[in-house]
Amino acid sequence: MDQVSMMTTGDGTLTTRPIGPTFGAEVTGMPIHGNVSPEMLTQFIALLHRYRVLVVPEIMLDPADLVAFSARFGPLEIHSRFDNTLPAHREIFCVGNVERDGMKASFNRGVEQWHADSSYRAVPSDASLFYGEIVPPEGAETMFADATAAYRTLDPAMKQRIEGLVAVHSLETLRLWGQRHNPDRKQNIPSQVAAFPPERQPLVRVHPVTGSKSLYVCPAVISHVEGMDQAESEALLETLITHATQPRYVYSHRWRKGDLVMWDNRAVLHTASLFDHTRYQRLMYRTTVAGNAPLLSY
Numbered sequence: 001m002d003q004v005s006m007m008t009t010g011d012g013t014l015t016t017r018p019i020g021p022t023f024g025a026e027v028t029g030m031p032i033h034g035n036v037s038p039e040m041l042t043q044f045i046a047l048l049h050r051y052r053v054l055v056v057p058e059i060m061l062d063p064a065d066l067v068a069f070s071a072r073f074g075p076l077e078i079h080s081r082f083d084n085t086l087p088a089h090r091e092i093f094c095v096g097n098v099e100r101d102g103m104k105a106s107f108n109r110g111v112e113q114w115h116a117d118s119s120y121r122a123v124p125s126d127a128s129l130f131y132g133e134i135v136p137p138e139g140a141e142t143m144f145a146d147a148t149a150a151y152r153t154l155d156p157a158m159k160q161r162i163e164g165l166v167a168v169h170s171l172e173t174l175r176l177w178g179q180r181h182n183p184d185r186k187q188n189i190p191s192q193v194a195a196f197p198p199e200r201q202p203l204v205r206v207h208p209v210t211g212s213k214s215l216y217v218c219p220a221v222i223s224h225v226e227g228m229d230q231a232e233s234e235a236l237l238e239t240l241i242t243h244a245t246q247p248r249y250v251y252s253h254r255w256r257k258g259d260l261v262m263w264d265n266r267a268v269l270h271t272a273s274l275f276d277h278t279r280y281q282r283l284m285y286r287t288t289v290a291g292n293a294p295l296l297s298y
């Protein structure tokens with residue numbers, strides 16, 4: 001990876017420091033709270049495409065700031081789990097174990113579940129932004145896997161085998177997974193599941209801007225790979241996710257209050273990790289840039 005680099009525009013200087021083994025960068029100097037020049041925004045988006053995960057450290061945002069900054073990249077999704085959105089800003093999906101002011105964060109006590117956000121939508125999200133509002137002193141890291149580098153290093157026979165394969169992503173499959181791992185958690189109601197019928201997605205994605213291929217493997221969301229029986233399908237997904245999540249392709253983000261992390265859902269996978277929810281509070285705000293956002297998908 002490159003070393004520290006700086007880019008200056010009319011409204012400031014972006015400083016970039018690579019952080020992951022093959023991807024990821026910390027970015028400082030981005031005017032998150034106020035106006036952003038088109039030039040600065042273009043530079044930031046170029047960094048997102050290049051590094052796939054951007055960490056903006058300790059900037060302290062309120063929900064309105066987060067929504068305003070996120071919306072610069074394109075229309076925002078409203079999460080399918082509406083109960084877990086923030087009443088004053090429905091674009092914000094709340095994650096953690098906090099309940100207050102009519103908001104109940106989505107709490108998951110499950111095991112690792114690698115995915116890209118909203119893969120069950122016909123047009124999945126381009127990018128997500130995740131903000132640390134209340135951060136426990138230990139645990140709760142967010143882990144990212146470089147699905148682009150992981151694809152690049154597959155052996156040629158595997159690349160050939162998976163080329164053109166289609167996986168079916170289903171909110172119902174995710175609901176059943178959640179039920180097995182979180183028996184006490186409220187699951188999606190049938191109308192939510194009906195609103196998102198199963199969607200066919202390529203197992204290998206091509207990024208619309210960089211042209212890079214990446215592995216689009218979300219084991220808890222994929223019901224099956226088309227043309228395979230269940231056993232073959234599960235074995236293939238297991239092989240691919242095991243490859244993609246080797247330590248050399250993973251960056252684990254240890255949160256500080258006020259950190260903002262933005263990632264490109266078309267190039268990386270991510271998962272939560274556990275924390276001691278009996279001792280600590282956690283509250284994260286997520287916004288999700290809808291698919292085919294003009295600035296991100298030019």
Ligand SMILES: [Fe+2]
Nearest residue numbers: 115116117270
């Ligand atoms: Fe996610």
